[in-house]
Amino acid sequence: MLISLGIETTAHTFGVAFVNDKGEVLSNVKSVYTPKEGGIHPREASKHHYEVAVGVLRKAKEEAKVKMEDVAVVAFSRGPGLGPCLRAGATLARAVALKFKKPLVGVNHAVAHLEIGYLKSGARDPVFLYVSGGNTQIISKVGDRYVVFGETEDIAVGNLLDAFARSAGLPFPGGPKIMNLAKNGKKLIKLPYVVKGMNVSFSGTLTAAEKLIGKESIEDLAYSLQETSFAMLLEATERAMAYLKKEELVIAGGVGANERLREMARTMCEERGARFLDYPIEYYGDNGAMIAWTGLKQYLFGDTISVEDSKVLVRFRIDDVRIPW
Numbered sequence: 001m002l003i004s005l006g007i008e009t010t011a012h013t014f015g016v017a018f019v020n021d022k023g024e025v026l027s028n029v030k031s032v033y034t035p036k037e038g039g040i041h042p043r044e045a046s047k048h049h050y051e052v053a054v055g056v057l058r059k060a061k062e063e064a065k066v067k068m069e070d071v072a073v074v075a076f077s078r079g080p081g082l083g084p085c086l087r088a089g090a091t092l093a094r095a096v097a098l099k100f101k102k103p104l105v106g107v108n109h110a111v112a113h114l115e116i117g118y119l120k121s122g123a124r125d126p127v128f129l130y131v132s133g134g135n136t137q138i139i140s141k142v143g144d145r146y147v148v149f150g151e152t153e154d155i156a157v158g159n160l161l162d163a164f165a166r167s168a169g170l171p172f173p174g175g176p177k178i179m180n181l182a183k184n185g186k187k188l189i190k191l192p193y194v195v196k197g198m199n200v201s202f203s204g205t206l207t208a209a210e211k212l213i214g215k216e217s218i219e220d221l222a223y224s225l226q227e228t229s230f231a232m233l234l235e236a237t238e239r240a241m242a243y244l245k246k247e248e249l250v251i252a253g254g255v256g257a258n259e260r261l262r263e264m265a266r267t268m269c270e271e272r273g274a275r276f277l278d279y280p281i282e283y284y285g286d287n288g289a290m291i292a293w294t295g296l297k298q299y300l301f302g303d304t305i306s307v308e309d310s311k312v313l314v315r316f317r318i319d320d321v322r323i324p325w
Contacts, residue, residue, distance in 0.1 A: 002072040003064075004299070005096065006292025007057075009089030010081025010109045011133065012040050012173075014049040016056045017288030018064035018071070021296060023119050027063035028282065028289040031056050035172055039162060040133075046084035053092050060288065068100045073304070075295020078106030079316030080134070086312035094307050103304040105295040109286075110135060110318040113252040114146060115297065116290035120279035123250050129237045129265070132253035132286075133158035133173075136233070138198055138240045139318065146318050149240045150198025157229055158255045160202040164225055167210045168218055178222040179258050185223020189216055193228055198236045198243075205229060230261050234268050247274040256284040297325050 001020050008015035008030075015030040033048035035041055061068070076093035079086055090106075097104040114128050127149075128139040136157045138150035155163070158175060165174020189212065192204040209225050241249065249269050255261060262278060269276040283289065298304075301324045 002296060003066055003070055004292040004296035005071050005074050006107075006288040006290070006295055007074070007076045007089045007093050008109075008112075008286050008288045008291045009049050009085050010077045010079070010286060011085055012045050013286040014052050014056055014089070015286060015288035015291070016060040017292045018060060018066055019289055019292035019296060021300075023293065025289045026066065027060045028287055029056050029060040029063065030287060038166060039172060040082065042082040042084045045082065046088045049085060049088035053088065057092065057096075068096070071100070071102055073105055073295055073299040074102045075105040075107050075291050075298070077109045077112065077291050078310070079109060079313035081109055081312075081314065083312065083314045086314065090310060090312050094310060098307060103299060104307060104310055105298045105303065106305050106310055107291050107294045107298065108316050108318060108321045110137075111146065111321050111323070112290035112294040114139065114250075115294040116283050116287075117250045117252040117279065119293055120283050121250050121277035123248050123277050125246055126248035126250040126277065127237060127241050127244060127246050128250050128252050129233060129256075130252045131157050131233065131255035131261070133162060135253060136200065136202075137318070138237050140240070140244055140246060141323065144323050146321070146323060148319055149244070150200070150236045153196070153199050153201045154203040155206065157202060157233060158253070160206050160229055161225070161255070163206055164209050168213050168221070175255060175258060178226065179260060181219050181222035182226045182260065185217075185219040185221075187216070187220040187224070188227060189220055189224040191224055191228045193232055195232050195235050198240050200232045200236055202229060226258070226260050230264050233261075234264055237265075238268055238272065241272070241274060249274060249276050252284070254285040257281050301325060
């Protein structure tokens with residue numbers, strides 16, 4: 001049995017996991033940086049990562065009940081992400097690979113989100129709605145590539161939620177706070193709704209919602225922001241499903257943990273006779289398991305990297321990655 005060590009550090013999460021070649025997650029431990037105010041500060045987040053690195057690795061190893069000698073490959077998130085944060089994970093991965101003489105694999109963060117979605121949802125040939133703080137894309141696999149069929153033309157939906165939360169004085173991360181406030185919202189306030197084919201745009205929606213802070217209840221604004229932005233996403237996603245003639249939908253990325261988004265996705269799929277494939281919440285947000293699993297698949301196809309060539313890639317497009325499996 002092959003065991004992979006995965007290290008995830010693209011943004012606020014320092015995650016370490018051990019996964020075997022049967023797709024079993026042996027451990028999945030994380031420590032999350034929370035800023036005192038505002039959004040993520042890359043240098044402060046990376047400082048947090050360096051401080052917790054050894055402890056998180058040790059805890060993950062203990063929970064997995066493995067020895068480093070039993071590990072076949074060390075995988076790390078190579079990008080896209082925040083440079084200082086990426087470098088923190090890459091530094092640990094290189095050190096472990098060198099010390100224990102293990103092959104090293106650099107993983108595309110977006111690919112990893114989709115691959116853990118495949119594994120945990122049981123999907124066969126889905127359309128992915130990939131939504132996080134920095135990404136909003138509609139993706140599906142064509143041949144040996146993940147192809148982006150639609151995406152945001154400005155800010156990501158996670159950034160929309162977090163930015164609105166900051167303007168409203170809510171603590172980071174804003175998404176969960178907005179989700180809970182929205183449950184008590186009763187009035188649907190009209191906000192800009194911008195869908196262009198399979199692309200979406202959120203900057204106008206954000207500006208309009210921010211101007212209403214203090215004029216409308218925060219619960220109604222949270223409710224309206226979710227309903228409007230999620231409807232935009234699912235209209236574009238349904239169009240992609242129809243175009244590609246695919247009948248499975250999987251959501252990937254941290255915003256997928258939003259209960260209302262998944263409820264709306266399930267309803268849309270039921271209405272078109274398709275299937276929304278859900279999976280455990282812990283795998284939606286950034287985590288080491290997705291890096292370990294994807295890194296193991298790359299390793300099995302001979303896709304390793306030398307320590308000398310393991311520079312992180314802050315801008316690392318998903319469609320630049322060959323997917324041979």
